[in-house]
Amino acid sequence: DTEVTQTPKHLVMGMTNKKSLKCEQHMGHRAMYWYKQKAKKPPELMFVYSYEKLSINESVPSRFSPECPNSSLLNLHLHALQPEDSALYLCASSTTLGEKLFFGSGTQLSVL
């Protein structure tokens, strides 16, 4: 299995909703990442986990809450989002920090 699987593929939510994005990999990778990508823009790093511990938080607003319950799973909990948070959210993993990144196909999020 050489894939990073993200669910759901599409998500529409209101500004008062609570939802979660899920990312899973079974490649034994110990580093996992969340990126945000607006249309026609490059991905922007949000969070990095290394060995299930938060390694980097790129000053992301607290309405985004990451969680790494085990080495295969990465979640992004969403609460009270704004319309400007609408974007493609990409998960990635690597064997360790600094190695080649494997990206999932992303979750296209729309906040109404």
Next chain:
Amino acid sequence: AQSVTQLDSQVPVFEEAPVELRCNYSSSVSVYLFWYVQYPNQGLQLLLKYLSGSTLVKGINGFEAEFNKSQTSFHLRKPSVHISDTAEYFCAVSYPQGAQKLVFGQGTRLTINP
């Protein structure tokens, strides 16, 4: 701070023609360099990377790139493109010491016309 500049936001090319996508980086120390491709409605896929050694790097799908330290460039080339190469291409850089943070360029949209 490190930064990446992709000089062309869009590059239209006819099928079977050669193509070069330009990338320049800014850094006062050694860097790792990458090219990623993003097909519509998909995540990013690594095409090739330069970490050290030979300055000519060969990647997947017939792409190659050359690291030029004096010109701080890492241009991507393919001698003959196909319709299936239509995608967004991102150049990226990271520090060897802080390699968990990948900084992307703005992207180049490659469109192959028949």
